[in-house]
Amino acid sequence: MFGLHYRLERKAIGLTLGIILVASIGGLVEIAPLFTIHQTVEDAPDMRVYTPLELAGRNVYIREGCYACHSQMVRTLRDEVERYGPYSLAVESKYDHPMLWGSKRTGPDLARIGGKYSDEWHVAHLNNPRDVLSVSVMPAYSWLLKTTLRTDDLGAHLKAQRAVGVPYTDDMIANASKDAYGQAAPDSPYADGVTQRYGKATNVRAFDGKPGELTEMDALVAYLQVLGRLTDAAHKSGANATR
Amino acid sequence: MIGQLTKAERQYALLILLGIGLCGLILGIASKDDPLGIHGALIGIAALAGVFKVISIYYDPEPDDERLTRYYDDPTKFGIILAMIWAVFGLFIGDWVAWLLVKPDFTFDAGWASFGRLRPVHTTSVLFGFGGNALIATSYYVLQRTSRARLPDQLSPWFVLLGYNLFCVLAVTGYMMGITQSKEYAEPEWYADIWLLVVWVVYFAIYLRTLARRKEPHIYVANWYYMAFILVIAILHIVNNLAVPVSFGSAKSYSLFSGVQDAMTEWWYGHNAVAFFLTAGFLGMMYYFVPVRAGRPIYSYRMSIISFWGITFFYMWAGSHHLHYTALPQWVQTLGMTFSLMLLIPSWASAANALLTLNGAWDKVRDDATLRFMMVAAVFYGITTFEGSFLAIRSVNSLSHYTDWTVGHVHAGALGWVAMITFGSIYTIVPWLWKRDRMYSPRLVEVHFWLALAGAVVYVFAMWNSGIIQGLMWRTYNESGTLAYSFVDSLIAMRPYYIARAIGGLLFLIGGIVGAYNIWMTIKTESKVLPESGADAPEPVLGGEAVLQPGE
Numbered sequence: 071m072f073g074l075h076y077r078l079e080r081k082a083i084g085l086t087l088g089i090i091l092v093a094s095i096g097g098l099v100e101i102a103p104l105f106t107i108h109q110t111v112e113d114a115p116d117m118r119v120y121t122p123l124e125l126a127g128r129n130v131y132i133r134e135g136c137y138a139c140h141s142q143m144v145r146t147l148r149d150e151v152e153r154y155g156p157y158s159l160a161v162e163s164k165y166d167h168p169m170l171w172g173s174k175r176t177g178p179d180l181a182r183i184g185g186k187y188s189d190e191w192h193v194a195h196l197n198n199p200r201d202v203l204s205v206s207v208m209p210a211y212s213w214l215l216k217t218t219l220r221t222d223d224l225g226a227h228l229k230a231q232r233a234v235g236v237p238y239t240d241d242m243i244a245n246a247s248k249d250a251y252g253q254a255a256p257d258s259p260y261a262d263g264v265t266q267r268y269g270k271a272t273n274v275r276a277f278d279g280k281p282g283e284l285t286e287m288d289a290l291v292a293y294l295q296v297l298g299r300l301t302d303a304a305h306k307s308g309a310n311a312t313r
Numbered sequence: 314m315i316g317q318l319t320k321a322e323r324q325y326a327l328l329i330l331l332g333i334g335l336c337g338l339i340l341g342i343a344s345k346d347d348p349l350g351i352h353g354a355l356i357g358i359a360a361l362a363g364v365f366k367v368i369s370i371y372y373d374p375e376p377d378d379e380r381l382t383r384y385y386d387d388p389t390k391f392g393i394i395l396a397m398i399w400a401v402f403g404l405f406i407g408d409w410v411a412w413l414l415v416k417p418d419f420t421f422d423a424g425w426a427s428f429g430r431l432r433p434v435h436t437t438s439v440l441f442g443f444g445g446n447a448l449i450a451t452s453y454y455v456l457q458r459t460s461r462a463r464l465p466d467q468l469s470p471w472f473v474l475l476g477y478n479l480f481c482v483l484a485v486t487g488y489m490m491g492i493t494q495s496k497e498y499a500e501p502e503w504y505a506d507i508w509l510l511v512v513w514v515v516y517f518a519i520y521l522r523t524l525a526r527r528k529e530p531h532i533y534v535a536n537w538y539y540m541a542f543i544l545v546i547a548i549l550h551i552v553n554n555l556a557v558p559v560s561f562g563s564a565k566s567y568s569l570f571s572g573v574q575d576a577m578t579e580w581w582y583g584h585n586a587v588a589f590f591l592t593a594g595f596l597g598m599m600y601y602f603v604p605v606r607a608g609r610p611i612y613s614y615r616m617s618i619i620s621f622w623g624i625t626f627f628y629m630w631a632g633s634h635h636l637h638y639t640a641l642p643q644w645v646q647t648l649g650m651t652f653s654l655m656l657l658i659p660s661w662a663s664a665a666n667a668l669l670t671l672n673g674a675w676d677k678v679r680d681d682a683t684l685r686f687m688m689v690a691a692v693f694y695g696i697t698t699f700e701g702s703f704l705a706i707r708s709v710n711s712l713s714h715y716t717d718w719t720v721g722h723v724h725a726g727a728l729g730w731v732a733m734i735t736f737g738s739i740y741t742i743v744p745w746l747w748k749r750d751r752m753y754s755p756r757l758v759e760v761h762f763w764l765a766l767a768g769a770v771v772y773v774f775a776m777w778n779s780g781i782i783q784g785l786m787w788r789t790y791n792e793s794g795t796l797a798y799s800f801v802d803s804l805i806a807m808r809p810y811y812i813a814r815a816i817g818g819l820l821f822l823i824g825g826i827v828g829a830y831n832i833w834m835t836i837k838t839e840s841k842v843l844p845e846s847g848a849d850a851p852e853p854v855l856g857g858e859a860v861l862q863p864g865e
Contacts, residue, residue, distance in 0.1 A: 072614075086540065093541070110642055132495040136429055137495055138428070147788070171639065205805050209429065230557050
């Protein structure tokens with residue numbers, strides 16, 4: 071064996087090919103089957119896609135690096151299920167490009183945060199976390215309330231999402247900007263289109279408390295309020311259902 | 314610095330710079346009111362600065378052919394300086410964000426100054442800015458000496474070094490503007506990723522072209538590691554960054570993968586960025602600088618073969634241990650755990666090989682802080698790889714995951730292993746590169762050593778404590794069978810450890826500043842210049858004998 075190596079290490083190309091070969095095996099065995107084995111991701115017929123406003127909010131979440139301190143993955147452990155809610159299923163992040171499972175909980179997990187607190191609570195908390203919880207170490211995101219959300223390119227965002235596999239329809243793409251506005255302005259003529267395209271259960275509210283204005287706060291709160299609520303599958307599955 | 318470029322190389326340099334400038338211009342025009350425009354402008358300015366620099370030396374006389382009898386070390390020198398600048402900057406940002414967890418209102422109500430945006434600035438600056446520059450700089454140096462061949466040309470090493478730094482600057486400024494893919498340790502967006510790929514291909518080409526001209530029949534073990542580092546990082550980088558941009562004028566892209574597949578790809582990447590950037594690359598450094606500084610041959614040739622192929626093979630399976638108890642199928646988790654445990658063998662073989670190399674030179678370890686940096690690095694490498702295998706065990710991971718223990722583990726590796734081996738190597742190489750008989754102040758090297766060691770130990774102990782307390786509090790039940798502590802309770806319990814961590818980081822930062830000052834003064838102080846010799850004679854050259862000598 072060492073004699074073989076004695077010869078191999080005299081060949082730059084041999085060494086190069088050897089490294090590529092040896093290093094490729096692990097990834098091929100572990101990753102490739104995840105795309106082909108059907109059980110990897112559960113079926114959830116009721117699963118819906120993010121609305122344009124929620125997607126924009128998700129992008130704010132990504133931009134601000136929220137994932138550095140908050141996970142979105144409840145593990146299959148008793149204390150986690152009791153603290154946060156039903157453990158996460160793969161299907162719940164099926165439309166998450168990229169996933170935001172996270173790796174650190176400086177703050178709590180957010181996979182089941184949707185609907186747990188009121189919009190007002192989220193706005194006050196994001197505006198200055200220490201107003202709500204004096205010992206919080208989260209940064210204040212007060213500028214979100216003052217920053218108008220950019221919506222003109224949301225159609226392009228939905229199109230790119232469709233290119234990577236999220237089933238947005240032509241109708242959704244064409245109305246992306248209007249839907250973003252309508253979801254945060256319940257009294258506007260654009261509000262009906264949102265529930266038409268994304269389902270009756272979609273939250274249509276002035277998330278930041280200011281109906282006429284569409285801010286980044288609207289988007290982020292809309293996103294947080296839908297976390298864990300795109301499908302009911304987790305509540306119905308296996309051990310979660312018996313609890 | 315770039316005075317050795319030939320006429321033809323100066324012309325190529327101008328062409329390349331104009332091409333880069335054009336790309337910047339196109340990006341700037343294509344982006345309407347997207348932050349991408351700022352990056353387009355930044356690329357344009359960088360190219361323009363390069364053009365001015367090249368023009369300023371354009372009509373200088375051509376270098377004579379005598380240069381070809383010597384190694385080409387100008388890019389290495391510049392790379393070392395860049396590495397130290399990134400080190401001080403990255404450590405500063407790291408300590409700053411550590412204090413943000415103590416005093417969260419230090420963000421001036423500005424987006425760029427908040428924890429979430431600055432955290433990747435810290436990780437990218439230290440891992441890729443400091444670590445990457447040190448790897449590129451030392452790899453040029455080691456490659457030439459162990460091959461007894463000069464770099465193939467004088468332009469491509471500069472292209473790689475400066476192009477890589479352009480990538481780092483794009484990355485760091487991008488995070489502050491909110492441009493991020495959110496994939497940990499792969500945050501830069503699509504255009505920066507494409508650019509890095511171009512740089513990386515040229516980097517490996519330098520390796521192959523130099524090796525093709527080598528006068529040593531055998532490729533030295535340090536080069537195996539540097540080659541694995543370049544090759545595997547390329548594979549990981551390409552696969553993990555596959556994405557569809559929103560438009561050509563938008564910085565934003567969406568990952569090709571989603572959910573569970575994306576999670577697995579990300580941690581396959583993430584864990585092997587640790588393996589092939591932070592381990593393989595720096596083992597390459599270790600396999601050259603430990604023996605030359607100690608004046609001893611590598612203890613065992615066979616152990617280095619076993620550990621090299623073990624690391625290259627096993628590591629690629631281990632990423633799924635980041636996803637224990639998640640929605641990732643259990644068989645993948647089990648594979649990840651199993652291979653993580655097996656990894657201990659090649660890892661400890663490497664650490665043992667380094668420490669046993671010091672046999673017969675322990676008096677030098679006592680007296681020479683530079684060698685002591687490298688000895689401590691090998692010890693930390695052993696500790697961290699043991700801890701890594703331990704944390705990969707599913708039941709241990711259920712406690713440690715999501716807590717500060719992970720952060721402590723990473724820093725044991727990053728501060729204890731990566732930074733220490735780098736500082737040791739830099740202190741070895743700087744007097745040789747600038748032809749001095751020693752560092753400006755050996756005493757300051759000693760000061761740096763103790764600051765770095767104290768900082769790393771304080772940091773790691775603080776995070777071990779906080780992580781384990783956190784993990785235990787989250788899973789503690791009271792007698793009535795309900796959870797004993799709220800999340801907020803655990804947050805309050807962290808406070809003293811967050812302060813201790815920030816102090817540990819501060820010590821490490823001060824050490825880094827002392828080191829940067831010492832290196833700068835070594836370069837500036839000309840009094841102790843050694844007489845220039847034709848063929849770099851004063852440097853010990855690792856010949857074939859040392860490579861092939863088995864320790865037995």
